[in-house]
């Protein structure tokens with residue numbers, strides 16, 4: 001999955017990344033789904049190992065435009081993991097108390113502890129995305145944040161956190177279809193807010209803000225991955241592959257057993 005990693009300091013042109021890309025996968029959709037199930041079991045086993053070993057901390061940051069599949073990615077990829085070791089933290093419009101503090105104040109307490117995987121559904125990146133695009137803070141405020149974010153994530157990495165940042169890249173056309181689907185299906189109405197259309201109208205501004213964020217904050221220890229997300233089956237397969245690769249690289253092992261266990265008899 002290294003092909004989707006944003007190399008530190010490289011300029012990002014999202015229009016050069018195809019949201020319908022399926023590179024690395026030469027089979028068809030059904031095979032991908034089957035392969036996903038097997039890979040997903042591998043991910044579950046790695047998560048169990050991470051939890052048992054109690055050493056590594058893993059932070060997964062998910063960012064995307066509306067309807068790109070943040071929620072379903074979390075649901076589908078982590079459905080078989082142990083809820084004791086996996087936490088999801090969603091970042092919404094800041095509360096009054098959160099707004100009274102600096103923008104990282106609400107983030108740090110939710111970072112993973114040893115043995116944990118934490119998934120951020122949106123994150124501190126909103127403070128250089130929606131805040132920038134909608135003008136919620138002046139430029140001289142948000143433009144300094146890339147540096148804070150790099151330093152904050154470096155702190156986490158230096159203290160032993162593995163950071164994996166994923167941008168789910170969908171096309172504007174695909175978003176239109178998914179919004180229409182949400183409007184048609186009564187069980188999906190709750191997912192739709194009129195405000196989503198305001199963000200859609202600002203699509204190009206969001207892409208520019210994402211390009212800047214990806215370029216300025218993809219570092220060796222906290223890399224961004226731009227994952228093609230128009231095709232859900234490919235998205236799921238690609239993200240699971242990425243996570244399995246990154247977790248396997250941690251070379252984890254179950255903690256050693258107490259000595260003399262072979263002589264223990266359970267009566």
Ligand code: AMP
Nearest residue numbers: 066091092093094122126127130131136
């Ligand atoms: P959702 O993820 O669809 O439930 O929506 C959460 C909403 O909260 C999105 O519209 C985000 O842009 C918004 N949001 C998250 N963080 C911030 C922030 N720091 N400032 C302003 N809006 C935010």
Ligand code: MG
Nearest residue numbers: 066067191196
């Ligand atoms: Mg939404």
